[in-house]
Amino acid sequence: MWIARLVLVVLLATPGAAWSGLPDPPLGTGEHADAWRPDPMHEYWDPATFHRPETGRMAGIFAGKECLECHAVITPGIVKDWQASRHATTGTPVLCPACHGEDHQKLIFPTPQTCGTCHPERLAQMEEEKKYGFPSHALAMERVVDAKHFADKPKAEVASCLQCHSVASKCDSCHTRHRFDPAEARRPEACLPCHSGPPHPDDESFFASVHGQKYLQEGKNWDWNRKLAPGNYPAPTCAYCHMRNGNHQVADKAVWKFGIREINPRTAENTIKRKRWQETCADCHPSGVAEGFFAALDAERKASWNLLYPVEALLKKLRSQGLLRPSARERPPYPMDLMARLLPRERIGFFEGQASAFYNVSAIERDYFELWYFNSLAAYKGMAHQAGGYAKSMHEKMEEAARAIEAQARALTEQGAKPLDLTPIWMEGEYTRFNREHN
Template sequence: MKLKSFWVWSLALFLLAGKAWANSSISEDTQTCLECHEALTPGIVADWRESLHAQITPEEALKKAPLARRISTSQVPEDKKGVVVGCAECHTLNPDSHQDTFEHNGFRIHVVVTPKDCETCHPKEVKEYEHNLMSKAYRNLKNNPVYHGLVETSLGPQKLEKGRLVYLPSHPLTQADACFSCHGTKVEVKGLTSRDTPMGEMEFPVLSGWPNQGTGRINPDGSEGACTSCHPRHSFSIEIARKPYTCAQCHKGPDVPAYKVYVVSKHGNIFQSQGKQWNFKAVPWKVGEDFKAPTCATCHVSLLVDKDGAVIVERTHQMNDRNAWRLFGLIYAHPHPKESDTTIIKNKAGLSLPTELTGEPVTEFLIDKKEMKRRQTRMKRVCSACHATTWVEGFFTRLHKTIEITNQQTLAATQIVLMAWKEGLAQGLPSSIFDEAIEKMWVEQWLFYANSVRFASAMSGADYGVFANGRWFLNKNLQAMKDWVEFKRRTKKKD
């Protein structure tokens, strides 16, 4: 009884505080949500109150000049035009398509807000994101037999059995806590459960694969992706999305050392020294006025204008829209895939890889030279906002040479592995190609060392191209792989 009295008085106080703050543009449904959640989840409510969603209605957003808009629809549903985007506006959208919809205090709400919900106001961004490799990150990892094998030999626990190390299947919770933390999980409804709450006993859906904000998350309404990967709830801040710390959640290395390279680059040096003085909220984003050096978003996502307001590049949520080359994650650097679903790709050996094991690209699934040139031209426009043409051209000439040489170094490692398979020194295909010592060294060659070199070249982070998992390790690893083969040959002869 004392506990219930406490909550009654707490709610009364929060209601009074809420009325003092009262925004006439808040819908009645959202106001009802706030009356409880001010007390129950004050952090969430405080985050939302400071967001742009809580301060401007879609109708007001549409009145802004086209370049200043953060909303891309031309027509908002009538019942949502004049109210701010609050709890009810997101969590009660499309209830029939959400498997996680449940009855809650007289409302039909769902837990997981998805791109299909955000599409109400941001259709252009959602459509672009669908063409983004990130949107299929779960599918592309889980449904690719080659990379599923890499997941299992990375996460699966091992035990010693009759003198041999044996891999056990990785647990789904381990997957969700590791690879699928960034790639996304499959969120499924497993039923309902009753819980005692300060408001009495209530029923809630039981969700597997939750919590998760991975970029390719499979949502209970069938959509793929999570806007909250970059725009965290409940502020959904463009400022947070524009800062490199957000990308660092997943792009830290050693397989994707983008943030580490950025921090030691001249761009990162300037950001760390002066970034607190920059305007990360402005739309459009003015080069030289709002900021003085690029972050990840500057190069890959943001709408940029010059001091006169002329557009340098349009905003895009297709993260490879300015990238000709796919530098990381795969055995060789190669032109970007045409489709975001890379599970459709098959090379001559029947493997779900965009190149042959010997490096030749599977061209039918990859963008052509014209599209590569278009994408690189967009990126060069970003660079040219701060750098002279000779600097920009020299930069890309070096990057292309780095791609060529790291692919050569990867080919040399692959040839050693193929030699080991052919001579029976390692099993290789059709069994796992990631579970023996020589194969693990091969993976490190392209997944860690070649990636570090390419990122160092692409982002001007010099030492990562040499000693910090760079060229030194490419050569050292090749020697170790060759020595392993020689050792195995001698051992085989003695047998």
């Protein structure tokens, strides 16, 4: 009998042992999940999917007070932060286990769902955002992992993308831990780490506007503990308009959205959205002012697209003449893009999916990409934030860039197509090889 038991134990224990310890890092997520593996840092940006609790260092079940005793020594900064937060000063304090769990071997990294147990209204608002599509805080993680260049590039390189796109998977992007202070999240600077840089200079364009200038001069004296409601602030800031009345759904007024394609601002849906803008502006301005802003913005966008389309057409012409070198055959394709392998083709413009043209394209394609993705979007943000001067200077840059691209295209046309083998340049090289081998 005991032999049968022993056999049974051995049979059960062997696969059991194979399962023990930390599991292998899972494959990626999203559309190209099979094509990439996450960088270890990914677990902190998307904890719900990738976080593995640490085993081995500390074991035990701890109530809140015990956590604080140790962590006041080990990580004093976060304890001081928490002690100054409303979580600590409220009637029944929200102690560590409320968000992290009690078992030190199974610690939880809080997600919006964790915060939503006490703040369900905010979570619901954020979830509701998804119905408006991209761009969106709630869909930001989906956006990044579905991008082909994210799946293609070495994961340590694109870990920086996740730093911002993790706004979908945790609340402390704006409410920094462990203070979680709404007063901090209401300040425009709270948005700035992500809403900065060439394709979305929301910081520069807002600070260049009259609203932004007023904030820079007086903002530090305003009472930021007040709600984002009419009459509470002398000038609007990012959150005042985009999260009016503290609504954590930021997409229901987005008309031109990211700005990477031309849209019709007069559709029924956009008319409804603009009504919401009118209400927001009416907190301070008489009716009619908002309409003036819309007209100016639409005119700016029209002018941008009138400049962009001919350049796009020029590039397509070069492509048809075989003058775009390297051609799509001469450079590494995205590994998971079967169509690109079977029918390689240079993608130009939004509708052909050029949105990923950061690398591995010819200089003229990148120049067009920067004109469209950097300069034009900056002009858009300038006008949308009522920073007319900023928008104007961006349009000057666009003109200059467009002329430079035209000159480059002329030179290429004059030289004409040549039977050259460029693959050694574009397929080889230290980074190029590393990039191909590491997804």
